[in-house]
Amino acid sequence: MYKYLLLCISLMFLFSCEDESNTYEVGSSWMDAQSKIVMIDTLTVKMSTIMMDSTITSGKRVMMIGNIHDQTFGKVSSSSLFELTPSSYSLSSPSTAVFDSLVMYLTNTDFYYGDTLKTFKLAVHPLTDRIKLDNGYLYNKSTFNYSSNSIGNAEFYPRPNTDSSYVKIKLDQSYGQTLFNTLKNSDVTNQEYFLNFYKGLALVPSSENNAMLRFGINSSYLVQINKNTKEKVSNMVRMYYHTTSQNGTELVKYTLDLSPSPTFQYNKISSDFTGSELANLTPQNSIPSTSLGNKTYLMAGIGVYTKVEIPYLKSLKNLYENYKIIDATLVLSPVAGYYSNNFYNPSPLYYYVGDKLNHLVSNYTSDGSTEITTSLSESSEFQNEHAYNFSMTTYVNSILTEATNSNHNTLIYPSSYADVLCGKAVFGDAKNNTNPAKLKVYILGY
Amino acid sequence: MNKNKITICALFSCVFTSGLYAQNSSPYSYFGIGGFNNVDDARNISLGNTGIALEAPDYINSKNPASITAITTRNVVFNVSGILKYNTISSNQGSDNRLNSNFTNFSAALRVSKKAFIGISMQPATSADYKISSTIPIEGTALEYPVTYEGSGGLSNWGISLAYKLNDNWSFGGKVKNNFGTIVRKETISTTSEVEISRSVRYTGFGYNLGTQYKKNFTDNFQLTLGGIVNFGSKLVSKREVSYTQNQDYTNTLTSDLSSKNSSLPLEMGAGFSILAKERYRMTFDFTQSNWDKVKNTETSEKYYRQYVYGLGFEILPGKKRFETISEAFTYRFGLNYDTGYYKINNAGIDKLEATVGLGIPLNKVNLNVGYGYGIHGLQKNVSIKENYHMLNISMNILDTWFKKKYID
Numbered sequence: 076m077y078k079y080l081l082l083c084i085s086l087m088f089l090f091s092c093e094d095e096s097n098t099y100e101v102g103s104s105w106m107d108a109q110s111k112i113v114m115i116d117t118l119t120v121k122m123s124t125i126m127m128d129s130t131i132t133s134g135k136r137v138m139m140i141g142n143i144h145d146q147t148f149g150k151v152s153s154s155s156l157f158e159l160t161p162s163s164y165s166l167s168s169p170s171t172a173v174f175d176s177l178v179m180y181l182t183n184t185d186f187y188y189g190d191t192l193k194t195f196k197l198a199v200h201p202l203t204d205r206i207k208l209d210n211g212y213l214y215n216k217s218t219f220n221y222s223s224n225s226i227g228n229a230e231f232y233p234r235p236n237t238d239s240s241y242v243k244i245k246l247d248q249s250y251g252q253t254l255f256n257t258l259k260n261s262d263v264t265n266q267e268y269f270l271n272f273y274k275g276l277a278l279v280p281s282s283e284n285n286a287m288l289r290f291g292i293n294s295s296y297l298v299q300i301n302k303n304t305k306e307k308v309s310n311m312v313r314m315y316y317h318t319t320s321q322n323g324t325e326l327v328k329y330t331l332d333l334s335p336s337p338t339f340q341y342n343k344i345s346s347d348f349t350g351s352e353l354a355n356l357t358p359q360n361s362i363p364s365t366s367l368g369n370k371t372y373l374m375a376g377i378g379v380y381t382k383v384e385i386p387y388l389k390s391l392k393n394l395y396e397n398y399k400i401i402d403a404t405l406v407l408s409p410v411a412g413y414y415s416n417n418f419y420n421p422s423p424l425y426y427y428v429g430d431k432l433n434h435l436v437s438n439y440t441s442d443g444s445t446e447i448t449t450s451l452s453e454s455s456e457f458q459n460e461h462a463y464n465f466s467m468t469t470y471v472n473s474i475l476t477e478a479t480n481s482n483h484n485t486l487i488y489p490s491s492y493a494d495v496l497c498g499k500a501v502f503g504d505a506k507n508n509t510n511p512a513k514l515k516v517y518i519l520g521y
Numbered sequence: 522m523n524k525n526k527i528t529i530c531a532l533f534s535c536v537f538t539s540g541l542y543a544q545n546s547s548p549y550s551y552f553g554i555g556g557f558n559n560v561d562d563a564r565n566i567s568l569g570n571t572g573i574a575l576e577a578p579d580y581i582n583s584k585n586p587a588s589i590t591a592i593t594t595r596n597v598v599f600n601v602s603g604i605l606k607y608n609t610i611s612s613n614q615g616s617d618n619r620l621n622s623n624f625t626n627f628s629a630a631l632r633v634s635k636k637a638f639i640g641i642s643m644q645p646a647t648s649a650d651y652k653i654s655s656t657i658p659i660e661g662t663a664l665e666y667p668v669t670y671e672g673s674g675g676l677s678n679w680g681i682s683l684a685y686k687l688n689d690n691w692s693f694g695g696k697v698k699n700n701f702g703t704i705v706r707k708e709t710i711s712t713t714s715e716v717e718i719s720r721s722v723r724y725t726g727f728g729y730n731l732g733t734q735y736k737k738n739f740t741d742n743f744q745l746t747l748g749g750i751v752n753f754g755s756k757l758v759s760k761r762e763v764s765y766t767q768n769q770d771y772t773n774t775l776t777s778d779l780s781s782k783n784s785s786l787p788l789e790m791g792a793g794f795s796i797l798a799k800e801r802y803r804m805t806f807d808f809t810q811s812n813w814d815k816v817k818n819t820e821t822s823e824k825y826y827r828q829y830v831y832g833l834g835f836e837i838l839p840g841k842k843r844f845e846t847i848s849e850a851f852t853y854r855f856g857l858n859y860d861t862g863y864y865k866i867n868n869a870g871i872d873k874l875e876a877t878v879g880l881g882i883p884l885n886k887v888n889l890n891v892g893y894g895y896g897i898h899g900l901q902k903n904v905s906i907k908e909n910y911h912m913l914n915i916s917m918n919i920l921d922t923w924f925k926k927k928y929i930d
Contacts (some may be wrong), residue, residue, distance in 0.1 A: 100619045102548030106820070106868055110718045112709050114661035153674065334876050397763060397777055401712045407608035412526045510789045519710070521718045521763055 077161065097397050108519040111224050112401065113394075119387050122371045122504040122516045124353065125161035125361040125486070127378030133213035133341035135495045138181070138310065139376065140197055141280050141287035143189055147413065148374055148499060149351035150173060156219055157340035158206055158275040159259070159312055159333040160266060167329050167366060168318045175229045175315040175328075177251030179227060181242040181278075181290045182298035183234075188497040189286030190417050191233040196281035199227035199244060202281075205256070206339045213341030215376055217513060221277040226250045233288055241298040248314070255316060259333070275339070276312075286417075287497040290337050310335055342495055344376040353379070361433070364504035370410055374499040375421065375489040381407075381502055382429065383485040385514065388474050395520025402517040403467040407487070409451075413501035421489035421498025423448030424463055429486035430468065438492065439469065446491055449468040546608055546619035546650050546905055547899065549871065552864055553695075553782070553819045554724065554757070555649035555675045556740070560625045563914035567879020567892035568834025569650050569856025571807040573793030574734060574748035579888045580619075580918040581628045581640065584807070585732040586682040586694030589630040589638045595886075595920040596632035602916040613904045621650075626916070627922055630682075639693075640682040648675030649704045657710055669709045676702040676724055690737060694731040698876070700757065700786065704820070717766040720779070722820055728755035728786060744797040747766055752789035758784050782818040787811045787863075803836040813863035826870065829861035832856065836881075852881030854892070867902040879914070888918040 091401035110352035132139075166172045179199060216372035226247035233242045263269040290296065290310050296308040321327045346355050353372060356362055360384065366373045371381040381467060383405060391398065409420045412414040425448055428436040439447045448465045470485060502512030545681035550556035561583050565572040572667040574586030576591035581600040592598060649672035656665040678701070684694035705721045731806065732750040739745060759780040791809035798804075811828040834856035844850040855878055862871040879892030891914065898908035 078817070101612045101614050102651065102653040102906055103550070103614065103670075104612065105548060105551060106653055106655050106668075108668060108670075108708055108710075109706070109720060110657070110710065112657055112659045112710065114664075116660050116661065343570075396779065397765065397775075399716065399765060399767075401714075401716065464678045470803075512628060517712070519716060519718075520707075521720075521765065 077106050088403070100331075109150050110519060111395070112517065115391070115516045115518060116513060118385055118507045118516065119393075121384040121386055121510055122364040122502070122512060123361045123382045123384075124356060124367065124372045125380050125382045126356050126358045127380065127433065128358045129214035129216045130344075130376065130378040131212045131216075131463065132344060132376065132495050134213045134338060135246065135342075136292040136337050136340075137495050138278060138290040138292065138335070138342065139287060139344065139495050139497060140278050140290065141189065141195070141497070142282055142284045143287060143418075143497075144217070145284060145351070145418075147352045147372060147501060148198040148377075148379070149346065149348040149353065151344065151346045151374065151377060152280060152282070153342050153344040153376060153497075154276045154277055154279045155290075155340070155342050156206060156221070156275065158202075158270060159273060160336050161269065161333045162331060164258065164264050164269065165261055166255075166259050166316065166331065167308070168327070169261070171318040171321060172255075172259055172316050172329070173319055173381040174255035175317060176248070177246040177254065177312060177314050179242075179244040179276075179312045180227075180298075180300055180308055180310065181244070182286055182296045183240050183242070186289035186496070187233050187282075187286060188288075188418070191286055191340075193283075193285065194230050195233050195284050195286060195288060195289065196228070196230045197284075198225035198229075198279050199246060199278055200225050200277045201250065202277055205270060205274050206341075208339070215337075215342065216281050217341060217343065219277075221279075223265065225279075230235075230278065233286065241300055243300070251314065255314060258314075259423055269319075275336075289495075289497070292337055292340065308332075342376065344495075346374075346377040346379075346496075365506075369504045369507040371502050371504060372499070373488055375497050376495055379499075380429075380433070380486045381500075382433065383487065385474075385484075385513075386472075387469060391471075391516065391518060392475055394518065397521050399414050399519045399521070400468055400471050400516065401519050403471040403514050405465040405467050405485070406462045406513040406515070407465065407502045408462040408512070410501045410503050410507065410510045413472060413508075418499065420451050420461070420500050421496065422450045424450075424500070425488050425491045426465055427486045429484050431482045431484075435486065439466075448491070459511050467514070467516075524623070524810060526791050542842070543726050546606075546621045547898070547908060548610060548645075548651050548653060548829050550651050551653075551670070551672055551706075552651045552821045552823050552866070554786075555647035555672070557647050558623075558625055558645055558675075559604065559914075560602070560644040560646065562600060562626065562918070563879060563890035563892040563916040564854065564881060566894060567856055567877045567890070568773075568805055569807075569832035569855035569858040569877060570830070570875070571793060571795075571805040571832035571856065571858075573732070573750055573807045573809075574746040574795040575792050575805060576734065576736070576746065579628075579883070579920060580890065580916065581626075581630055581642070583628070583642065583644070583732060584793075585660075585750050586640070586696040587684050587732040587734045587748070588694045589682065589694065590684045590686040590692035590734070592630060592632045592638060595922050597921040597923050598630045599919040600628045600630075600916060601627035603916065605913040606910055607907055608910040610906060610908050624901065625914075626725060636686045638686070640684070640696075641680065642680045642682070642748040644677065646676045646678050646700065647702075649673060649706070650675075651865050654811075657708075667711045668690075669707075671707040671709065672705065673707075674702060674704040674721070676700050676704075678728070680728075680730075682730075692733065694732045698728040698730065698755075699725075700728055700755065701725045706820075709885070714768050717769070717787045718762045721762050721764075722781075723760045723762075724757040724784070726755050729753045742799045744800075746795045746797075748793045748795075750789070750791045750809075752786075754815070754906075755786045757784045757786060759818070775827055784818045784820075785816055785817050787813045791830075801838045801840060803834075803838065805832075805836070807832040807833045808896040809817070811863060823864040823866055826861075828861055828871040829858045830858065832858045847882070847884075850883050852883075854879035854881065867903070867905065869899075869905075870900050871898065871904060872900050873898045874900055886920050888920060890914075890916040890918070 630640035680698035682696035792808035795805035875896035
């Protein structure tokens with residue numbers, strides 16, 4: 076019997092057990108990792124300022140109106156052109172209807188850029204050309220004529236982010252009367268006919284402005300326009316009319332709204348770099364940072380991007396037998412003196428994979444669809460420590476693993492595919508004295 | 522008795538088919554091919570780990586392949602051994618306790634004829650088993666990431682030994698061993714993600730041992746046994762591999778081969794003597810030298826030097842031939858062993874001193890050896906990590922008689 080008992084005891088030895096220790100720290104002084112983790116910040120970073128031929132500004136549901144003029148970018152001006160769609164092609168009680176007025180409401184909930192302490196001036200002009208899409212889009216350089224005579228003017232102090240931040244522009248009475256008559260007489264029955272008479276409007280800023288305002292075309296731009304009714308509207312043109320009292324009936328007031336088309340709408344943004352630091356910048360002629368005092372520039376709307384190249388990135392492959400990129404971060408710091416409270420550094424910044432010809436190849440995404448954006452880190456009160464941190468790990472990995480040289484680079488811009496945000500920034504390159512760019516690659520060699 | 526044989530055979534086949542790795546639970550097992558396990562019978566360990574000049578009529582002495590020639594009429598011996606070890610590791614960072622137990626030996630020996638003997642064995646020779654937390658510097662910065670070092674695996678061997686009895690006094694033995702096993706060193710680094718780099722080395726190689734024992738009775742009261750062994754240095758063919766795993770996503774582990782240089786196990790030479798006085802008091806002494814200084818291409822960068830091991834043991838055998846109680850049949854053992862170690866860490870040799878006591882308990886057809894030992898690993902003052910351990914060794918030797926009819930005693 077005892078033999079079996081002993082066998083059992085012996086068998087127990089086969090099942091090794093180990094007491095789990097708590098700390099595991101003892102012995103660490105002997106350990107020497109065979110893996111190496113190295114932070115490399117000596118890779119050459121080549122930066123330049125490039126300009127796209129044009130950028131798409133249609134379909135963004137945003138009216139960008141304003142002018143900016145300074146030493147760096149010269150003059151940049153944005154008008155917004157759009158078609159109007161009436162909510163109905165006929166009036167209520169047309170036989171007795173009498174026109175009152177035509178009013179444009181512009182609502183600005185969230186965005187301004189530039190000097191908002193000055194009054195802002197803009198004018199409304201009727202379009203004389205029909206807006207036609209170019210392969211489904213409209214670009215910042217697309218041009219359609221509008222009448223030189225304005226049918227409405229506004230001068231106001233921009234007050235974004237308040238409930239009453241809307242602009243009310245009374246449009247020309249005779250223009251309104253003509254529009255009223257067209258609808259009253261049932262001359263048009265659909266949008267196509269309507270456009271033959273009313274091609275749309277252009278909102279044109281006065282060249283005295285030094286600010287950009289954004290008026291949105293969707294429900295998130297709703298602003299209360301009437302204290303009594305608490306009615307909220309977004310950008311639109313409203314026609315007021317009434318029916319006269321007949322046989323003792325009361326006078327009845329009516330409105331008819333005409334909304335800007337989200338599709339046939341774009342921002343015409345022009346730039347004139349004459350005499351500015353970017354005087355030589357054209358889509359054909361990029362400017363390396365070394366020619367601009369170790370600086371690069373970017374500005375939304377007109378397609379000025381900062382291009383970042385890492386020409387010797389592939390040399391990382393030769394450092395270790397096997398390697399992995401743990402992290403790669405590009406830190407760009409806006410050059411002090413090129414921004415202020417009014418002309419603040421844009422947030423967020425977007426970045427794209429660009430090819431040799433400066434075409435956007437893809438955007439940086441976190442999950443395949445969500446664009447990665449970068450905000451200015453506010454960790455420091457000192458201007459030279461303000462910085463944008465761009466995660467470059469995916470880019471570095473794709474360059475290191477690609478079979479053939481793609482020559483892909485990184486293009487940085489203040490607006491995404493999806494919107495037209497205004498903003499400009501000036502970055503230091505790697506050799507900039509005050510705000511140098513830094514590329515930090517953490518590599519694991521094993 | 523047949524039932525017993527079946528049980529034993531089943532046990533053997535089970536052990537032989539499964540890979541065996543003992544656990545060491547020691548930071549020392551980080552180095553080289555892992556820490557060496559004490560695979561000997563509890564009798565050897567209790568006698569200061571001696572045995573080159575010990576005959577083995579009722580157990581298996583792995584120290585000397587010639588020793589199996591002492592097997593007599595009970596012509597089959599099975600050995601199962603195990604260890605229970607409680608280890609206290611201390612350094613200036615504090616101390617850790619590790620408790621582990623494992624199987625250390627599985628072997629059998631058979632008397633084929635009056636003069637020829639054969640044995641087989643399966644032993645976990647070395648093992649790597651450590652888990653240590655530390656930090657890894659990020660070169661180029663003042664920062665560091667946490668890292669956990671983990672080791673697992675080890676070298677095992679199975680062997681066949683043959684022994685021949687020239688005459689009643691002199692015997693020879695030889696053993697062929699196949700060493701095999703994989704040692705895995707894992708570095709888990711907590712960066713923005715958890716990165717695991719696992720380096721494995723697969724070793725294979727054959728080893729050859731020779732041994733001899735010579736016995737002389739000077740008077741009835743005084744017997745001298747001399748023994749000698751040579752374990753020839755054996756090549757360890759190494760195949761290195763590294764794999765990378767992120768966030769424990771083992772389905773996407775990247776594995777690549779690393780350049781490999783073959784390593785080796787050193788040439789070992791040992792000599793020993795034992796004296797039996799008044800058929801009751803035995804003293805035994807062993808000296809072994811291992812030429813670790815000749816070993817190249819070790820996985821870790823510690824410096825190797827020649828190893829010397831000295832062992833001294835005393836054994837008190839039962840006073841009577843016939844016993845009334847089992848305690849009268851006990852054999853008492855005491856031993857002392859000093860091992861110079863074979864590698865230096867931070868310029869300090871890692872030596873070891875072990876004191877042991879033990880008991881031999883003869884049961885019907887089973888010879889049970891148990892032992893207790895206390896040891897210090899890293900005696901030198903400048904060794905930064907010391908281990909103090911208590912161990913319990915148990916060996917069970919089952920004696921049996923097979924092929925009865927073939928013998929005409």
